[in-house]
Amino acid sequence: MEIEKFRTIAPQLLVNEPMSKHTTFRIGGAADMYVSADSAEQVAALAGAAKETGTPLTVIGNGSNMLVGDGGIRGLVIEIGAGMSDISVNGSVITAGAGALLSRVAAEAAKASLSGLEPVSGIPGTLGGGLYMNAGAYGGELKNVVRSVTYTGADGDIKTIDNAACCFGYRKSIFSDGGMYIVSAELELTPGNEEDIRAAMADYNKRRSDKQPLSYPSAGSTFKRPEGYFAGALIEGAGLKGASVGGAAVSEKHAGFIINTGGATASDVLELIGYVQRKVKDKFGVELEPEIRLIGEK
Template sequence: MQEINLIREFPGYDIKQNQALSTYTNTRVGGPADWIFWPRNLDELSEVTRYARNQALPITVLGNASNLIITNQGLRGLVIFLTRLTEVSVNENTVTAAAGAAIIDTAQVACEHDLAGLEWAAGIPGSVGGAVYMNAGAYGGQVDDCLLEAVVLTPEGALKTYSKQALDFGYRHSAVQGTGEIIVSATFQLVPDAKVNIAERMEDFNDRRASKQPLEYPSCGSVFKRPEGYFAGKLIMDAGLQGFQVGGAQVSTKHAGFIVNKGQATGSDYVAVIKHVQAVVHEQFQVDLEPEVRILGE
């Protein structure tokens, strides 16, 4: 059997072999990927994923790689970064963004066109595809408040449109998390408002974020889901865990809900800190903290 060589199979496509994922993640951690691919359009995406499935190559799709931790083992098979699919367009009161567009940029485009509803996303470092996949949210808003529909590429290579209802949104959950489908674009239904009002709300959220979150260090964002009846950050703080560190990964002294990379952290450091935090919080408060962040490569 001939060895798989994606660079040979797809000359001219942006494909790299055996690259450290730490170069491309917000946490700056992650072992090597067998193959990394940056599609420039849907045809490239469709062609390469079809080939990978036919060859039984595992596929992992990432956007800005902001809300995840990749372990030292890295990822086998094909890792696809959608960060070149960034087109954002406006049609009356809707904004449609390709999956690789930054949700921050999408919110900015909405603001420039006097459309409100995405202000909560003004400081979220993720991509539109990742935001839909996770039903991302902040400051009282989330994706399912304003999503109209999303388009996915199915494992069979067809494009399929999901309505908001069909996406079955829940807290940090959407239906596509279990289907193997790749989100390729999303359309948001927004409401007209004066640009100055929208910008003011976005600035307020960003000021609050900067004052409370450890933006000066690489991190994976908020690490744990909010347990019912509690706040994860307060539980971690009350457990005396701020400043707890394994290797280069530390529970932030600024916001206990974040784990930051203080320098040379590895994915294993992050996982060790998460497990320790879970154990101590459970022991002290009998509350189980469930990671919001995706941990890949274990």
């Protein structure tokens, strides 16, 4: 590993950094090298150096939709987070760094009386992670408000594409294919009434805290919504609420969530995912597909 080469580009580089510190599941072995990036140019230079040296590269945001293996992540992890989180408002357009948390972007929108982000305001990820996944909730999705997205890659270019070119679909986008690292985006919102916007956000957040096990570490809904069903209802219907392996358990509050009740390992979670998939398949004939991204080594 050419640690010094990467450190020249990013002096803040950390070695053997536990991923449990950077995921909302609070699970995961160490990344060989970890950089919380501070600019688009730094991301581009690191990606270029990774390509040149044959170093595996993983880009993350707030780590709220992933399960990192207990064996950790080989090569370099770049976090696009607080160092790239500036937000500015111009008329009805918000420009934000990909590292800005969706909740912060939504709060700025409310302050500027701009509507459109209410349904996604409680999703605990970054704007970049949200665009990669086309995150959505309560009938809204990021696709509905994106004007353009700026990204970079190993070739060092920084390019901007419009909404149509992002190919947004259900929990996917052109970025889901990998190799395109989102550095910022422009969102086009609709002028509204600040009080109404804040009331809608508070309502969505209350619905979340009423239904979701937010007091435990998790990565949100474990499985994608299967066509014609709800994953949580199938899991509950198979009698799996509270089922556990080691420190991982199917939430009693919402069966669609696997939670870390304390000291769960990634292998506990993977075993529980497999168990739930088998039981639901046996009982209902439905294949559950994980929504959380499995990253790194087991």
